[in-house]
Structures are given as C-alpha cells and as structure tokens.
Amino acid sequence: MNYPSKLIEDAVEEISKLPGIGKKTALRLALHLLKREEQQTSQLAEVLVNLRTQTRYCRQCHTIADEDLCQICANPRRDSQLICVVEDTRDVLAVENTAQFRGMYHVLGGLINPLEGVGPADLQVESLLDRVADPKNEIREVILALSPTMQGDTTSFYLTKRLRQYPIKITTIARGIPIGGDLEYADEITLGRSIIGRVTYE
C-alpha cells in the first residue's frame, strides 16, 4: 500500500508490530488518533513509555508490581502458606478475578519449551524452590496452575519432581478447563471451580 505521508507510514509500521494488529487496523488506529485531540496521543505515548521504563517485578513472586513487593505479597490477610504457580502476570489476574483464591502467587515468566530453547534456568524455578525450602515461610501447599498444553504439562511434571523433596502438598488445578486451551481465556466460573476442585499429585 502507498501511504500519502511518511509519518503515517512510520506509524502504521510501528503499530502493526503489535500482536494481532495488521496494516489495515494500524492505519485505522493512526487515522483515529489524528482525528482526536493531540493530548490523547501524547498521553498514550507517555503511559506506554512509563510502563516500559518504570515497571518493576515483585521480588518475592515476580509479578508486575509498582513497589518492591506486590500488593498481594504485601497483604498480611492473604494465606502465605499457599503458593499458586502461574506462567505470567495475566494468569495472576485471571485467578484473582475468580475470587476463589486467598493465597500467594509465583510467576514463572514462561513455560519449559525445548523447541524454543526455554529451559528451567530461564524461568523463576530456583526462587520458587527457595521460597518452599525456607522454613520461615512454612509453605504447606503449592498449586500448579499452568495451561494444560504440552509446555504446561512438561513444566508441571518438572516442578513436581523438584518439589517432591519438601514436606508439602503439591496440587494442580482441576482439568475442568478445556485441554489445549489457554488459561487466560477460561471463564471465571470454570477457572474458580478448577481451583476449588484441585487434585493432589500422587
């Protein structure tokens, strides 16, 4: 497509790098911004840069946080002996929205995926083991809430093997959510039920 202006072309180029946004949608968004007030664009640009430069990760559970410790880890009313292991921050939000879980989280930052060269060392596995091993934490249960895909199952299997040495209960969320699906798209009821009906790894 020929664009009438280099500015439009540059904008379309950058916007269409975002996942799920093609050139036509990018052009629509760019022209939308041109019709709106200048302030809206500058605000959008500002929050994106702030997000990227100022975002921190909780030193305990590695979820995205404003402070050194996230709101969940810093909350004394949460059950600190229960850890829910998830792939990323989106999954923390998904589980939080079920209102069925009052424990803590641990964000792995991905799943084991040999094809893409992601091994346990690339994930927050050692810090999870440290949390479980520390007697001060008195962890009594680790819930593995990973997507029921090849990578998720591999990661669950690996974590179970590593965690078995500790005197804790290891559970996984009930497979009420469709096999092959993505955790974040499960509806809140199904995901909530699957936490209540979690099963113990034998």
Add this chain to the structure above:
Amino acid sequence: MNYPSKLIEDAVEEISKLPGIGKKTALRLALHLLKREEQQTSQLAEVLVNLRTQTRYCRQCHTIADEDLCQICANPRRDSQLICVVEDTRDVLAVENTAQFRGMYHVLGGLINPLEGVGPADLQVESLLDRVADPKNEIREVILALSPTMQGDTTSFYLTKRLRQYPIKITTIARGIPIGGDLEYADEITLGRSIIGRVTYE
C-alpha cells in the same frame, strides 16, 4: 478487573480508548510491550507523537501530506482537470490502490450528518467550489466517490446541487459496491470497476 500495578492500569486505560480495542486486548498489548525491548516501545511512542504533532494537510486537496502540497497534487503527470471527491484520507488510499484513477482528489473530511450536527460548513465544501470555479484549474469533471450510505447520498446530493452552476460533468462511482457498505472495505477490483463504470448525474 484488578490490575497488579498502576502503570499497567494506566496503559490499559489509554490503549482501550482506541477503536475496536477492549480491556483484554489492551492488557495483552501492554504485556507484549513489556516482554519486548524497551526501544520498541519508545519508538512506537515517538512515531505516534510525531504523527499527531507534525502531520499536515495538503492545502489544495486536504489529504494528509508531509509537505504543503501532497504528492498527488504536486505530481505534474496527474490529470489536474479531474477531481475525485472522497470522505477522508483512507478513501484516497483505497482509490489509489485500484490504479484506475490518474486525476486529483478532494478530501471533504467527513459527510453531512444532521444527527451528529455535521453540516456543509464543517466540511471542505467551499474549497471544492473554489477549485471548480477557478478558471485556471480548467476542471472538466468532478467524480463523487462517497460511501453509498444515507450520509454519503445526502452529501452527494448537496454537492451536485452546488456544483451544477459550473460547466462541468458531475459523476458518481458506479454502485457496484454494496449499498450500506463502507468504501474502504471494498476490494480493489470492485472499486476499480466502479470508477471506470461511473455514471453521469442527470
């Protein structure tokens, strides 16, 4: 939804102001940017601000342009006696992509829409009449290429009434494109044919 961080919340808020992007997609985009290099985000922010602050409009046809005069108006090989009237810059791109039109454009910047309070005075109508009236331009034909919707037809009707006083041919693109549809979504072949098969307003 409860966000773990104010930065994420702000970003989701701003991104979801864009048309066709909800909170869930906005969150996906924000987390995508967090995973990519910082430079990608700063570049995206920069082109958006540049787009909004530096974009200019061609002084003759009012399409988006880098210079005072757009590339089409500045091109001496285009047929300057033929003006294609369109709603906005997206439609210029759509017609250009058919490669069936070698004349000039005139961007109205909208359509007459009494329900939303848009009247002829809000559009580039007078500047179109000035272009047609100027004997130096030797305009011989005006093609009305507006979407075949209520607003488009109203605008075409209004423009025809105003243009009839000049010794020019007034045509409209053939209604090969579906009635009620949006011009920018027409495929290139259909849109190209509709320019070739344009019919004279009697």
